[in-house]
Each structure stands twice: as structure tokens, then as C-alpha cells.
Amino acid sequence: MLETDLDRTLEAFFTGQRRAAARLISVVENGGPRAEDVLHQLYPRLTGAPRLGITGPPGVGKSTLVDALVRYHRKHDRRVGVVAVDPTSPFTGGAVLGDRVRMGDLTTDPGVFIRSMATRGSLGGLARATKEVVDVLEAFGQQMLIVETVGVGQTEMDVAQATDSVVVVLSPESGDAIQAMKAGLMEVADILVVNKADRPGAGQMVRTLEADLAMRPHSEWSVPVLVTVASKGEGIAELCAAVDEHRVHLEQSGDLADRRRRRAQTEITAVLRDRLWQRAHARLADEIPAWAERVAAGQETPYTAARSLMAAFLEDSE
Amino acid sequence: MSDRSDDTTRALLGSLHQRPSNDDPHVTVSGREIRPLVGPDDVDIDHARDLGEPGEYPYTRGVHASMYRGKMWTMRQFAGFGTAQQTNERYRFLLSRGQTGLSVAFDLPTLMGRDSDDPWCMGEVGKCGVAISSLEDMETLFDGIPLADISTSMTINSPAAIIWAMYIAAAEKQGADITKLRGTLQNDILKEFIAQKEFIFPPLPSMKLVVDTIEYGTNEMPQFNTISISGYHIREAGSTSVQELAFTLADGFAYVDAAIEAGLDVDDFAPRLSFFFNSHLDFFEEIAKFRAARRIWARHMKDRYKAKNPRSWLLRFHTQTAGCSLTAQQPMLNVVRTAYEALAGVLGGTQSLHTNSLDEALALPSEESVEIALRTQQILAHETGVASTVDPLAGSYFVEKLTNDMEAGAEAYFARINELGGVVPALEEGFFQREIADAAHWYQEALERKQRVVVGVNEYVNPDEKQQIPLLRIDKEVAQTQNAKLAALKTRRDPAACAAALKRVEQTAQDGGNLMPPFIEAVKAYASLGEIIETLKGVYGEYTEPIII
Amino acid sequence: MGRAIRVLVAKAGLDGHDRGAKVVARALRDAGMEVIYTGIRQTPEMIAEAAVQEDVDAVGLSLLSGAHMHIFPEVQRLLNDKGGDDILLTGGGTISDEDMAELRASGVGQLFGPGASTRDIVEYIQTEIGGRRAGEPS
Numbered sequence A: 001m002l003e004t005d006l007d008r009t010l011e012a013f014f015t016g017q018r019r020a021a022a023r024l025i026s027v028v029e030n031g032g033p034r035a036e037d038v039l040h041q042l043y044p045r046l047t048g049a050p051r052l053g054i055t056g057p058p059g060v061g062k063s064t065l066v067d068a069l070v071r072y073h074r075k076h077d078r079r080v081g082v083v084a085v086d087p088t089s090p091f092t093g094g095a096v097l098g099d100r101v102r103m104g105d106l107t108t109d110p111g112v113f114i115r116s117m118a119t120r121g122s123l124g125g126l127a128r129a130t131k132e133v134v135d136v137l138e139a140f141g142q143q144m145l146i147v148e149t150v151g152v153g154q155t156e157m158d159v160a161q162a163t164d165s166v167v168v169v170l171s172p173e174s175g176d177a178i179q180a181m182k183a184g185l186m187e188v189a190d191i192l193v194v195n196k197a198d199r200p201g202a203g204q205m206v207r208t209l210e211a212d213l214a215m216r217p218h219s220e221w222s223v224p225v226l227v228t229v230a231s232k233g234e235g236i237a238e239l240c241a242a243v244d245e246h247r248v249h250l251e252q253s254g255d256l257a258d259r260r261r262r263r264a265q266t267e268i269t270a271v272l273r274d275r276l277w278q279r280a281h282a283r284l285a286d287e288i289p290a291w292a293e294r295v296a297a298g299q300e301t302p303y304t305a306a307r308s309l310m311a312a313f314l315e316d317s318e
Numbered sequence B: 001m002s003d004r005s006d007d008t009t010r011a012l013l014g015s016l017h018q019r020p021s022n023d024d025p026h027v028t029v030s031g032r033e034i035r036p037l038v039g040p041d042d043v044d045i046d047h048a049r050d051l052g053e054p055g056e057y058p059y060t061r062g063v064h065a066s067m068y069r070g071k072m073w074t075m076r077q078f079a080g081f082g083t084a085q086q087t088n089e090r091y092r093f094l095l096s097r098g099q100t101g102l103s104v105a106f107d108l109p110t111l112m113g114r115d116s117d118d119p120w121c122m123g124e125v126g127k128c129g130v131a132i133s134s135l136e137d138m139e140t141l142f143d144g145i146p147l148a149d150i151s152t153s154m155t156i157n158s159p160a161a162i163i164w165a166m167y168i169a170a171a172e173k174q175g176a177d178i179t180k181l182r183g184t185l186q187n188d189i190l191k192e193f194i195a196q197k198e199f200i201f202p203p204l205p206s207m208k209l210v211v212d213t214i215e216y217g218t219n220e221m222p223q224f225n226t227i228s229i230s231g232y233h234i235r236e237a238g239s240t241s242v243q244e245l246a247f248t249l250a251d252g253f254a255y256v257d258a259a260i261e262a263g264l265d266v267d268d269f270a271p272r273l274s275f276f277f278n279s280h281l282d283f284f285e286e287i288a289k290f291r292a293a294r295r296i297w298a299r300h301m302k303d304r305y306k307a308k309n310p311r312s313w314l315l316r317f318h319t320q321t322a323g324c325s326l327t328a329q330q331p332m333l334n335v336v337r338t339a340y341e342a343l344a345g346v347l348g349g350t351q352s353l354h355t356n357s358l359d360e361a362l363a364l365p366s367e368e369s370v371e372i373a374l375r376t377q378q379i380l381a382h383e384t385g386v387a388s389t390v391d392p393l394a395g396s397y398f399v400e401k402l403t404n405d406m407e408a409g410a411e412a413y414f415a416r417i418n419e420l421g422g423v424v425p426a427l428e429e430g431f432f433q434r435e436i437a438d439a440a441h442w443y444q445e446a447l448e449r450k451q452r453v454v455v456g457v458n459e460y461v462n463p464d465e466k467q468q469i470p471l472l473r474i475d476k477e478v479a480q481t482q483n484a485k486l487a488a489l490k491t492r493r494d495p496a497a498c499a500a501a502l503k504r505v506e507q508t509a510q511d512g513g514n515l516m517p518p519f520i521e522a523v524k525a526y527a528s529l530g531e532i533i534e535t536l537k538g539v540y541g542e543y544t545e546p547i548i549i
Numbered sequence C: 001m002g003r004a005i006r007v008l009v010a011k012a013g014l015d016g017h018d019r020g021a022k023v024v025a026r027a028l029r030d031a032g033m034e035v036i037y038t039g040i041r042q043t044p045e046m047i048a049e050a051a052v053q054e055d056v057d058a059v060g061l062s063l064l065s066g067a068h069m070h071i072f073p074e075v076q077r078l079l080n081d082k083g084g085d086d087i088l089l090t091g092g093g094t095i096s097d098e099d100m101a102e103l104r105a106s107g108v109g110q111l112f113g114p115g116a117s118t119r120d121i122v123e124y125i126q127t128e129i130g131g132r133r134a135g136e137p138s
């Protein structure tokens, strides 16, 4: 896209064209200076709309739940934006993004915008990219923003970074609860949902989770444990009520401002790190191989090598 | 071949250096490694325990003592096209030539429970089968054909119960005694979730509809086979032979479980369960698959389900040669492939056989190719002598070993399915779909690496060939005729009676009662297929499958 | 390597035979592409709208029901309507050479018949999208 193209796309975006929104999301997702320009233009349009994260182990029904949530908000006439994140294969760099399947006919609802995103293996970068994609959707006028991501390893931390309220979804199936407790999913949860409550074991699971929560240090917000049957739309109104309640809590306690401040801080740090690294890399890339050779030959340690490289870089910057 | 260039000749002979050398392991089309030699030490053959006599438990050697000497397999070619009227004419012609059974192919809209005027059906009405949207269409389809005297096979699944209700109503109107009607419904919804994907409702209510038909058939129409448990489509979707065997039989057991749970006695319905398998190219493996299928079924029905009637132990099956083995390149070669596959089906002891036409994978087969397909079976039956001796391969070290391996492989799958909580939870979780996708992927890779040779496609390619795919032009008139007919019907029928009948369908679906009686009432009130399906969707919801790549 | 190529893989119409679509989706992923898989039973409207929202480089349709002369032009028209005329529309299935030629002439990309190798499909998309991207600054 040429600069003038970008301007034209921005213009189209402001008149509500979905193709333009989709393009700007790509620009932002791909990062770089053009992403910055776009975000700069969009910032004044941000509305502070609620941002909801949905995470949990694979196959628990997250996408089905998102579909039900979107329908609920559509009934209340809210425009909704969905970002569904799936992992990139570390071996091929490719990904299959399949969350749309569960949201079939929402695709053609003009009040809904769904975007699939691959993690692209960017450590920490995912949080930034996700947040900025959500920014675009918010600036586009979506009034409720939902991010779905599989909670394996790091991604649930990223979704927590990018949203205000995090719903952790589990299902009564094999060992989800234990896995969640081990994997740190419980730490990011503002609300816990046991989906597939039509399957045996849901009641038992709720009790296990509540017992686990009771043992955790007391905080002002007590994490509720809800049950849903996403495939039948059961428990969705209650879930939405809990999300609203959490938002009220965030606003009244000042946590929302806090969270957003913390998020801004992380963002600045990430951008700064990116920038510094880019500049350092541009300056030092050619020299690194020679140093690597010396380290490999035992003449230097990685630390002494880094120290010398850093010194060279800082000298240049002055 | 004097008009061919040297290049062409070389290509036809194949580039030898690219093919696997003799040191490479030989694998079957399903990826099974095959040994160069199998002898008495490699296989444990206990004649009494594992083979028995033909017509005796465990039926490894066949379901009849005299097999094809007693009764030749049925040569049943499946067909259907266009409107009910056009198909009716075709059926009358076939019956006038001495055919005693009919096999109905429905179009995609009907298979998906949609009326011809549904916007989803644009371009598909009457395409790969006949369009049936109401009892009126069913009456036209069998106009002048006495349903009391023939046996009708209907390839239909999700809407099977409703289509069957139309068949019953049409027969009743002809004055037939419905308790004497004969035929087969495919009605195998589990393989739809697993492979063919023509599902509508979620698995549990779908299973309930199947059980309703089994129950209704057991009580009211004891001569009708209400289900044909199918591995054919599982194989076409890319499964291995063991997967086809294991998943099909697991589906069969799931239906038996569901019917027993609904309060039926296993010996009351099991004798009417029938099966439908694929016969693929890997000759011995396929034969072993059929023999193992009979043995596994007999063992489970007798030991696990405690069936007492020996007829409950019998696995009777129809076979179709593998559509997925046909090639668009040099289609004449498909005649050869189909012949080998048919031979495997016969040596495996099939009860009936459909041989594919050489252009079947690409279009509605031409008359000439249909004839060649049928003649292939006739040559097999009357010229080759393979039908003269029962289970001629029994006792072969290799075949018996493969049969044992097949059984062991299937049992291993049963155990895994069990661990997942049964067939329905396993398919909701995507287990079968993942297994099949992996197998299909392996096969594609093997083709592209030329680990497997497909003559005319990845080796021995004819460089001069231009791909001939017959034009599949959409006959817009069929849809127009259908739509006009349906619109006229809707103005003619009694709207109050129709609405009341649909209400009763809804009520019964909610209460969990047997839906066959309200279906029959609704079709008689000329509620359309689409209307009845929509009513059920309101109660049952629709199914979206998990994504497995 | 530039940013990943994004491809929407869909099955249009009522036909549920998804073996080919899945094999291709997997091959594209293994070639490093981001594949948005919509599953079976998609309308042309759903396909075009999803392609636009996902800002894909290409749409790949698998069609075995014989409805290709209806579906491909319809998806192309809807893509154009929605400003997605620069999205490559390709696909495969049981499509005759004549039909392929007719569709190509109407602006649809290359189509692949039965027995096509997934390598050829991957290569085609890579070359085609690579060419298109070469014209723009990254």
C-alpha cells in the first residue's frame, strides 16, 4: 500500500467500510512504521468499549461460547468485534485458523466483525498485536470486543494484557480443572466458566474450582464460577451479567484505570524494546557473527561479547 | 504406437529411476507394511476357534454354507436422476426388463432435508439423484409400480425417517399391506458425522431418530432393513482399511447399544442390521477386511450382547468398489481397477455388489460405461470360476494372518473409542475425523513422493492426454418443474391439517416419543420434507462439527 | 521471508465431501501459510464476506457437486462488490477443461482438477501472491 493508498484506506475506514477495516488490521498486525501511523490516527476514536478475553484449554467450547455471547449482544443492539487467535506452527510458520466455523452465519451480520489471527510465534508481541487489532475494531465503532485464544502456556497472559475482563472456560472433561490450576490459568481468571454443563461431572468440577479459589489469598473481587451450555445458549445471560458486574467493580475500585495504565506501561516498554532492538540490530548485525566465532572458540563469553557490542552501539548513539 | 514420439514412449514406460527400489518396504494402500513371505510360524490358525465352516460361527468363511453356489451375489447398481417423473420412467423400464429391486439415489437437497425451492439448493436440484420434497413426489416416483411386490433400497440418512414415512404412506395409498414391505434404508447417521458430513441435527437426537425407525420396523415392518451400517464413505473420506472396518463396526455396536437402551431385545432387531463396505485396490487386505468383519461382529454379538438367534450374529454386507480409486486421467483404466476390486469383494464373500462405472467419479455415468460395469460383474460370476468354491483363500498363511491383524487392529480402535466414552463423544471430539484426516494426508504425501504409484497420474503419465471431464451442465428445468409443483401443492393442501400435523411432530420431538407415526401423519397432510426438518431443527438445533485439519 | 500468505479455504454449497479441502488446507499450512478454514456448507455471501474481513490474499474453493459454474462467478461478483477484487479466487474439484477456461476468462484464477498435486497448488499460490506483493512496499 502506498502512502496515498493508506490515506484512502483510512478515509474509507472512517466511513465504515469493512474492507478498509480489514486492511488496517493487517497493517497493524504486521507492525512497523505504517502501523504506527494508523494507530496514531485511530487513537482519538477509541471509545473505551469493554474488552473481554475468553481463554481456556483446546476444545472446551470457547468459540461456541463467543458465538453465543455475540448473539446476546446483537440482541441488545451492540456492534461486536471478535478477534480469534490460534497458534502458529513453530516448524512451518503456518497456521490453521478455524474458530470462524463456530460463528458461521454471524459472518454476514453487518454489526459483527470477526478476525482470525495467528500467534506468529512472537513472544510478548502477541499481546501488543492483539491489543492493537482490538484498537482498530474499537475505533471502527464496535461496542463490545471479544478476544478468544487457546490457554496454553503464554497466550492467556497475552489475552489478559489485551483485555479488561478475562473469562477462563473449562469443560467437565478429563482433567481440565487440574490442568488449569497447574498452568496458571486460574491466575488470569476474573470469571470462571464450566461449559458443556450438559455433560456429566460439571457440578463436581464447580465444587473443585470453588474449593481451589477459597484457598487463594482474599481479594476485593471474588471470582465467580458459572456453568454454561454454550451450544444451547444456556447460562449466557448470567455470564454477561457477571461480566458487567466485573466491569462495574473495575470502574468503582479504580482497577480499570489501573489495568489500562499497566497495559499502557507494558505497551510502551514493548515498543521501546522493539525499537531499541531494531536499531541495535541494524547497527550490530554484521558484527555478531565474528563475535559468535570467538565465543564458540572459547576466547570470549557471550557476556563479554555482548558488553563490547553494546559499548560500540552506545558510542554510536551519542 | 508408431505415431508417438520417443518422449511419449519413454513417459509411458515410466521413469524407472524415480520409483522405489526393491529395498523399500512394501506398504499397502493403507500404509500397512507387507512381508515378502508369510509361513506357518507367522500365523496362529485355530480352525475351530477362528474359522469354522462356511455358514457357521464365527462366519469368517461366509454367511452361507454354499455361498455363491446356493445364491449368486446380487448385482445392484445404484441410480437416480432429475425429477420423480423421469426416475419413475426409468424404474418402469428396469422392472419391465426383469429387475426385481430398485435402488433410489436422492439429490443433495433431499439428502440434506431441504425442499427444492430452498435458496441453498441452487444448482443442485435433481443433479446427483432424484428430488423428493413431499409425499406427492414419492407418489410420482412409484406411480404404477406395486410397492407390495418389490424391494426398494433408499440411500438416505439424516432425513431417512421422513423419507421412509413417505414411502410407507405411498405404499398405503396403493393399498399395499405395509407389514409386508421389503427394502433397505441406509439411515446410518454416525458415518455422516464421521465422514460424509450430511448431518443436520446434533448426534444424540440424530441417534434417537435412527432408534425410532429400528423400533418402528421391528414392530410394524419386520421385513424392512431399517439401517445399512456403512464403511464405504469412511473409506472414501480417506481412511485406511482398518479404520473403515473398526469405525463401521463401532457404529454398528453403537446402534445396538442405543436400541437395547430403548428397550428392544437384541434378537428382535439385530437380524435386520446390514452393512455396506468399500472394496479398494489392495487386494488381499480387502479380502481380509471382509473376513475379519464377519468374525468380529459374530463374536461381539454372541459374547458381548448375548444374542441367541444365530441370525443376529451374521454380518451381511453390500460392497461398492472404491470411487476414490478412480482416476480422471486415462479413465478406461478404471475398468481394470474396478474389476480387481470387485474380485476382492467376491472373494471376501459379499452379498451384493455395485461396480463403479469408469466415469463415475466425475459425472453421472454414461449408458455405455454403466453397461461395462455391470458386465464386469457378469464376467466375474460366470467366466472366471471364482464363485464355484466357497471362501477359496481360507488357510492361506498370508490371508489368515492379515485377517487376524485386521481383527486386532479393529479391537485396538474399539478400546480407544471406549476410552473416549463411546462413538458419540469420540466424534464430537473429532477423534474419527482426525484419524481419517491423518490417513488421507499420509496417502497424499505418498502419492506426491511417488511412494505409491497411480498409473496414469503420478507415473506412466500420458503427456498427450487432455483431461476429459464430461460437462455437468445444470438442468435448470428440473428445479423449475420441482418448484412449480411444490408451490401448487402448498396452495392445494389443507393448511390446518398440515399445521396440526407439524405441531404434533414438534410435540412428539419434545416429549421424546417415537416420531414415525407423526411423520407418517405429517407427510400424508402433505407437509414438505423441508417443513418437517425445520420443525425438528426448532427442537433439536443444528450441528456444527469440530474442525480437524 | 515476508509476512505469511493468508488463504481462506472453503467448501461451498451443500456437498460435505471435505477430503480434498482438508488435504489442501494442510498442505498450505505446512508451506507456511495462514489458512482460515470455514468448514463445509458456506454460501457465496459468507465466503466473500469472510474473505474481506480476514483480508486474505487468496480464496480457495473446493467444489465436487458440479455447481462450480454457479458458485465461482457468484463469489467473484460478491468479492468485487465488497472491494475485494484484488483477492485471488482459485480452487478445484471435478471441473472440465472447458469450464476452467470459461471461468478463467471471467477473471477467476487457475483451477485444479482431480489428481492435482498439492505442491502445484502451493506453488501457484506462492508465485501468484508473490508477484502481486512485489508491486507494493512492505
Ligand SMILES: Nc1nc2c(ncn2[C@@H]2O[C@H](COP(=O)(O)OP(=O)(O)OP(=O)(O)O)[C@@H](O)[C@H]2O)c(=O)[nH]1
Pocket (backbone or CB within 6 Å): A057, A058, A059, A060, A061, A062, A063, A064, A065, A099, A102, A150, A195, A196, A197, A198, A199, A228, A229, A230, A231, A232, B428, B429, B544, B545, B546
Ligand atoms: N455438549 C456440549 N458440547 C459443546 C458445548 N459447547 C461447545 N461444544 C462442542 O465442543 C466442541 C468444541 O467447541 P469449540 O467452540 O470449537 O471449542 P474451542 O474451545 O473454541 O476449541 P479450540 O478453539 O479448538 O480450542 C464442538 O464440537 C462444540 O459443538 C456445550 O455446551 N455442550
Ligand SMILES: [Mg+2]
Pocket (backbone or CB within 6 Å): A062, A063, A064, A098, A099, A148
Ligand atoms: Mg475456538
